[in-house]
Ligand code: NAP
């Protein structure tokens with residue numbers, strides 16, 4: 001049993017004033033593996049005060065000093081990739097196919113930001129004005145459980161690059177990973193108070209960070225419902241907000257697609273992070289004259305996606321993170337059937353041979369129309385819907401007919417045509433033929449997928465305020 005009973009405030013691991021605890025589970029076995037003691041309002045206040053004290057000196061550090069700090073943070077996280085991988089496997093059930101990318105990527109986010117920082121000019125001349133980009137003030141980050149380490153590192157890296165101090169409230173369900181990551185970050189030896197990490201309930205610590213007058217900026221990743229609450233609380237003191245919310249990504253197969261490469265790519269994008277991903281391509285749009293062929297190939301290809309616990313090196317899909325998430329996914333599978341969609345494959349219950357653990361069957365619905373709830377709402381599990389279209393215009397109109405707009409996928413052979421189509425999609429990112437992530441490009445959503453952008457220069461500027469100094 002792992003007992004996590006400290007939070008990180010002002011450069012030290014301290015016992016929180018809050019006394020509530022939450023249980024930690026292994027989602028691959030459903031066993032309790034530990035407990036975490038949670039911070040409360042007082043702990044939030046101490047963390048905010050520490051970040052506020054550290055802000056004046058930190059905001060005046062030079063670019064070179066912060067580049068150096070980012071490099072130290074990268075080295076400290078990179079040194080414990082294997083511990084972080086084990087923790088993410090145990091506590092989240094992440095398969096090796098995911099952690100192999102996710103953990104090194106999390107460590108490298110500090111180096112990517114160091115590069116952005118090196119190339120960024122905080123001052124420019126505009127007419128008669130000298131325009132200076134200056135940190136907005138103390139920031140708060142609120143992060144979810146579906147890629148805990150990566151969300152903390154990317155938000156922290158950006159805050160450091162901007163010269164902003166920060167209080168981070170991760171999901172308490174990821175406390176084991178957070179503990180190891182915090183040990184790494186501590187090793188990097190940054191000035192005390194620059195970053196503070198407080199486990200706690202969202203309704204208590206998260207809500208306090210969203211309303212406290214000493215917090216100038218909130219960066220949040222999570223559900224659209226909570227994002228809306230944060231935006232409302234932030235309004236009272238006009239906090240700057242970056243909200244990274246849900247998605248219902250269109251995964252568009254064009255009529256010229258080579259199915260040998262497209263079908264595996266479509267499923268990889270649909271089942272990314274075991275389906276627990278805001279960027280998952282969950283609506284598969286198929287030209288109607290190729291529907292039968294595509295369905296047959298999807299049914300065949302899905303057999304190659306092995307579901308299993310992280311100790312199985314071949315497993316590509318892990319369990320759902322919690323009983324609650326498992327039940328949520330099951331309820332959507334039941335809803336899809338009730339609303340008249342048909343199962344191409346999968347369905348209710350656990351996959352054969354996996355009686356324990358919150359594993360769900362990889363599920364694809366056909367006969368779906370874009371108005372059904374399974375096509376409109378974020379399920380956050382490995383459940384995909386196939387929707388057919390007549391022509392390119394209809395594909396674009398179905399793709400855009402959603403409250404979300406985070407990440408869309410195009411699959412085909414004519415890249416120029418896909419570049420033109422990408423311009424018509426209401427989506428923060430459009431990925432052509434399964435291209436890899438680009439950490440220098442902006443990430444974030446149109447419409448109810450959020451506000452603002454993370455990563456690269458756009459992410460950096462979201463922590464900065466322009467100031468114009470005009471002299472005659
Ligand atoms: P969530 O409720 O949005 O939680 C995300 C983070 O916000 C957690 O740290 C949470 O703390 C905190 N939080 C909750 N209520 C808050 C409040 N009133 N004020 C400030 N912070 C608050 O997400 P979830 O419960 O983990 O998952 C629910 C659904 O959200 C999923 O099924 C999925 O659809 C969506 N989701 C989306 C993403 C994404 O990447 N876009 C990520 C995760 C989940 P607690 O941990 O204490 O609740």
Ligand code: MG
Nearest residue numbers: 202222223226
């Ligand atoms: Mg929640």
